[in-house]
Amino acid sequence: xxxxxxxxxxxxxxxxxxxxxxxxxxxxxxxxxxxxxxxxxxxxxxxxxxxxxxxxxxxxxxxxxxxxxxxxxxxxxxxxxxxxxxxxxxxxxxxxxxxxxxxxxxxxxxxxxxxxxxxxxxxxxxxxxxxxxxxxxxxxxxxxxxxxxxxxxxxxxxxxxxxxxxxxxxxxxxxxxxxxxxxxxxxxxxxxxxxxxxxxxxxxxxxxxxxxxxxxxxxxxxxxxxxxxxxxxxxxxxxxxxxxxxxxxxxxxxxxxxxxxxxxxxxxxxxxxxxxxxxxxxxxxxxxxxxxxxxxxxxxxxxxxxxxxxxxxxxxxxxxxxxxxxxxxxxxxxxxxxxxxxxxxxxxxxxxxxxxxxxxxxxxxxxxxxxxx
Amino acid sequence: xxxxxxxxxxxxxxxxxxxxxxxxxxxxxxxxxxxxxxxxxxxxxxxxxxxxxxxxxxxxxxxxxxxxxxxxxxxxxxxxxxxxxxxxxxxxxxxxxxxxxxxxxxxxxxxxxxxxxxxxxxxxxxxxxxxxxxxxxxxxxxxxxxxxxxxxxxxxxxxxxxxxxxxxxxxxxxxxxxxxxxxxxxxxxxxxxxxxxxxxxxxxxxxxxxxxxxxxxxxxxxxxxxxxxxxxxxxxxxxxxxxxxxxxxxxxxxxxxxxxxxxxxxxxxxxxxxxxxxxxxxxxxxxxxxxxxxxxxxxxxxxxxxxxxxxxxxxxxxxxxxxxxxxxxxxxx
Numbered sequence: 001x002x003x004x005x006x007x008x009x010x011x012x013x014x015x016x017x018x019x020x021x022x023x024x025x026x027x028x029x030x031x032x033x034x035x036x037x038x039x040x041x042x043x044x045x046x047x048x049x050x051x052x053x054x055x056x057x058x059x060x061x062x063x064x065x066x067x068x069x070x071x072x073x074x075x076x077x078x079x080x081x082x083x084x085x086x087x088x089x090x091x092x093x094x095x096x097x098x099x100x101x102x103x104x105x106x107x108x109x110x111x112x113x114x115x116x117x118x119x120x121x122x123x124x125x126x127x128x129x130x131x132x133x134x135x136x137x138x139x140x141x142x143x144x145x146x147x148x149x150x151x152x153x154x155x156x157x158x159x160x161x162x163x164x165x166x167x168x169x170x171x172x173x174x175x176x177x178x179x180x181x182x183x184x185x186x187x188x189x190x191x192x193x194x195x196x197x198x199x200x201x202x203x204x205x206x207x208x209x210x211x212x213x214x215x216x217x218x219x220x221x222x223x224x225x226x227x228x229x230x231x232x233x234x235x236x237x238x239x240x241x242x243x244x245x246x247x248x249x250x251x252x253x254x255x256x257x258x259x260x261x262x263x264x265x266x267x268x269x270x271x272x273x274x275x276x277x278x279x280x281x282x283x284x285x286x287x288x289x290x291x292x293x294x295x296x297x298x299x300x301x302x303x304x305x306x307x308x309x310x311x312x313x314x315x316x317x318x319x320x321x322x323x324x325x326x327x328x329x330x331x332x333x334x335x336x337x338x339x340x341x342x343x344x345x346x347x348x349x350x351x352x353x354x355x356x357x358x359x360x361x362x363x364x365x366x367x368x369x370x371x372x373x
Numbered sequence: 374x375x376x377x378x379x380x381x382x383x384x385x386x387x388x389x390x391x392x393x394x395x396x397x398x399x400x401x402x403x404x405x406x407x408x409x410x411x412x413x414x415x416x417x418x419x420x421x422x423x424x425x426x427x428x429x430x431x432x433x434x435x436x437x438x439x440x441x442x443x444x445x446x447x448x449x450x451x452x453x454x455x456x457x458x459x460x461x462x463x464x465x466x467x468x469x470x471x472x473x474x475x476x477x478x479x480x481x482x483x484x485x486x487x488x489x490x491x492x493x494x495x496x497x498x499x500x501x502x503x504x505x506x507x508x509x510x511x512x513x514x515x516x517x518x519x520x521x522x523x524x525x526x527x528x529x530x531x532x533x534x535x536x537x538x539x540x541x542x543x544x545x546x547x548x549x550x551x552x553x554x555x556x557x558x559x560x561x562x563x564x565x566x567x568x569x570x571x572x573x574x575x576x577x578x579x580x581x582x583x584x585x586x587x588x589x590x591x592x593x594x595x596x597x598x599x600x601x602x603x604x605x606x607x608x609x610x611x612x613x614x615x616x617x618x619x620x621x622x623x624x625x626x627x628x629x630x631x632x633x634x635x636x637x638x639x640x641x642x643x644x645x646x647x648x649x650x651x652x653x654x655x656x657x658x659x660x661x662x663x664x665x666x667x668x669x670x671x672x673x674x675x676x677x678x679x680x681x682x683x684x685x686x687x688x689x690x691x692x693x694x695x696x697x698x699x700x701x702x703x704x705x706x
Contacts, residue, residue, distance in 0.1 A: 060443075060447060063443065154560065154561075157560040157561045158560040160560070161528060161529050161530070161560040162529075165529055165530055165531060165534075169531070169702070171702075172699075172700075172702075173531070174465050174487070174488055174531055174532060174699050175465045175466060175468065175488065175530075175531070176530050176531060205443050205446075272442070276442075276443060277442065277469075279469075281442065282528075282530075283442065283561065283562055284442050286440075286441035286442060287441075317441075321440075321444055321447065321448075324437065324438070325437055325448070325451060328436065331438070332409070332438045332440055
């Protein structure tokens with residue numbers, strides 16, 4: 001029986017199967033934890049409490065989520081044009097460089113209301129510019145973006161090390177970082193923002209970049225499914241020949257898709273550099289660019305899916321940190337293993353359970369529906 | 374009289390309770406940095422120090438290994454919230470986070486290694502890595518037959534340039550004509566744990582004529598030492614005494630006693646001898662140095678030993694100043 005052809009109700013496809021996948025991953029992770037002598041039920045409880053149990057934890061979870069939404073969307077936009085952008089890491093670094101350069105020049109001159117939009121635009125433009133070069137090479141020279149974007153990650157990190165150690169470093173500082181930006185250039189923290197409305201929330205790195213991330217997710221949805229540019233993007237992604245026949249220029253699509261993708265990755269720097277660190281540092285990307293690939297695949301390259309996948313990764317990061325904190329036996333490598341299992345089961349093996357779910361569904365389906373079909 | 378008696382009892386009870394609470398509540402904490410506590414180098418030195426404290430006193434400690442930038446502040450704050458005291462932060466990168474958290478918890482004692490945080494409740498411990506590197510530079514120059522020696526760094530950051538600069542000064546001090554080849558492993562934190570690339574860089578330095586290589590690159594050093602062993606040339610370890618890794622080709626190790634510093638933070642706090650402020654540990658304070666033990670004493674000739682000890686005495690006496698790269702972000706050529 002070919003089960004993949006059997007349609008399932010939406011709630012099974014998008015809610016039940018992902019939940020079953022996560023459950024399966026947790027069972028396997030639990031077996032591993034049993035072997036090192038840790039109570040898996042308690043471990044999962046700590047992870048969930050660590051991610052949602054108190055307002056500071058929620059703040060951290062959503063702060064990670066913000067990063068993943070940006071990098072996940074970046075991968076998804078390129079993916080719809082059949083391009084695999086692995087350069088989110090480098091594009092985010094250069095986005096941060098854009099924010100840093102602009103703020104180091106202007107933060108004591110301009111008011112907050114101008115600085116924040118300028119910072120956001122700088123992050124997006126610099127990220128897009130860093131993606132433009134691989135895009136151009138792909139479109140006009142046939143160099144594959146997978147290769148070039150990976151290489152551009154290393155070029156970006158080398159450039160950042162050079163600039164931060166030799167040029168932008170705060171005078172007399174041991175650590176390779178710029179001076180702190182003036183407070184006027186900081187993206188407001190969520191706890192400060194909510195305090196204006198009288199809500200008292202514990203401080204956390206969560207800032208208004210989350211709102212920007214959600215707006216971006218909405219704009220990406222409109223762009224891909226509700227504009228002619230998005231239509232061109234998807235057409236070129238499905239079939240380049242068909243796109244040419246339809247009068248679409250694939251080269252332009254490649255460049256625009258990669259630039260939008262790079263801009264979204266660059267915006268991650270808004271969360272990290274404008275929102276949290278308030279200075280340009282090395283390695284603030286911490287692998288979020290790469291994790292964006294898993295987020296996007298798990299979210300089926302759809303903005304809504306990406307938001308939920310980002311939330312899941314946020315939970316894994318924050319809950320995992322809490323787990324390593326509470327249980328000395330659980331090392332950070334163990335936390336990475338648990339995260340890896342969840343990614344494996346809900347990403348790579350996402351459809352493994354589907355045939356069984358279909359069989360059970362067909363067995364339980366009310367007979368009159370069966371007769372009708 | 375009755376009142377007095379009661380008062381005395383209450384006071385005694387309070388005193389007793391306070392005493393018991395103090396012993397039971399002594400809860401030190403350490404926040405390791407990105408390398409992780411088993412990096413065979415800097416963080417592991419700290420780990421050795423706090424483990425020594427644990428085995429001596431039987432008092433456990435809270436610990437955390439950060440995996441991204443934002444976790445530093447989170448971990449330090451959480452330690453303080455849990456009532457940990459003292460809280461020890463490892464590495465210069467924790468300074469901004471530690472400064473913020475130390476201000477929020479003025480009654481908690483904090484300590485940081487490799488950076489200065491100027492607050493009344495913080496002990497800052499920094500090392501004069503240039504002095505220890507100078508000494509191993511002298512040894513490298515004396516042991517080299519080709520007149521070319523190598524340096525392999527982790528990432529090109531000011532801290533590593535401080536090592537490289539001190540080393541180069543030591544080499545030139547012992548042999549003004551010697552040449553120092555310098556390579557950095559990479560530009561991401563992966564550079565601290567890339568033995569493969571460390572080995573390749575070492576081989577290329579050997580091909581260019583070097584015959585002694587000094588590694589200041591965390592876990593990457595393991596590859597450097599292996600490459601030296603394979604080629605039959607000499608390598609110099611860093612941070613901990615790594616002479617035992619390959620007896621016969623490990624010329625010496627530059628010691629940076631983070632283990633002692635970490636141990637002292639825990640021990641002093643327990644004995645109520647914790648002092649805030651800046652501790653600068655150089656040769657004079659035995660905070661840095663060079664390692665000689667049964668694994669390398671056959672390679673260190675009497676002349677070499679005499680030369681290093683003379684240089685060491687001069688530095689301690691102040692007759693020989695080793696330039697600190699981080700003081701002006703430049704190295705004299």
